Amino acid sequence: MAISRQRLVVEAESSMQMIMENLQSYRMKLAVNCEGLQYRLGDFRLRVGKVVPINSENLRGIVMEMEYLPISSWETSHLIMSEFFEIWKETLGKRSLPGHFAHVEPNFSEFGLSDQYTSQHTVVQYASILAQMAATSQSSQATRN
Numbered sequence: 001m002a003i004s005r006q007r008l009v010v011e012a013e014s015s016m017q018m019i020m021e022n023l024q025s026y027r028m029k030l031a032v033n034c035e036g037l038q039y040r041l042g043d044f045r046l047r048v049g050k051v052v053p054i055n056s057e058n059l060r061g062i063v064m065e066m067e068y069l070p071i072s073s074w075e076t077s078h079l080i081m082s083e084f085f086e087i088w089k090e091t092l093g094k095r096s097l098p099g100h101f102a103h104v105e106p107n108f109s110e111f112g113l114s115d116q117y118t119s120q121h122t123v124v125q126y127a128s129i130l131a132q133m134a135a136t137s138q139s140s141q142a143t144r145n
Helices: 015-021 074-093 119-144
Strands: 030-043 046-052 061-068
Touching: 061 074, 061 119
Parallel strands: none
Antiparallel strands: 030 046, 046 061
C-alpha cells in the first residue's frame, strides 16, 4: 500500500484497508483489477495487463511493467530501460491505437527507497501509474463536458 500524501510504503494484510476506512483515516478513491501476462525477452521480463475498475468491465488502461534482470540497481539499469521504452513507444506510435503511451517514472527517493529495487518500488510504480490513469480520465471527462 502506498500512502502518497505522507510518502509511505507499508506492507499489510488485505484487511488493513478496511480497518483504515473504518477509522476514517483513509478512503479508497479507485479500486481496480490488473490482470495480464508475463513474457521473458532475453534479459528483460515484461508484464502486460489490462486495468479494469472493480465491479465494471470498462477498460481503464493497459499497464506494461518491465524488469531488466541482470541489474537490480535502478540508476544503473535506467538508461537501458529508457531505450527499451523509447523503442516500444515508437513501435506503438506506428499503430492506430486509441489512447496514448505514458512513461511514468516515480521519484523513489521521496518514499525513502534506496537504489536497490524491491517490491516496495513496484508498489510506488503502480500507485503512480494508477494516479496518472485517474488524472488522465478526469481531464478527458472534463474536456467532454
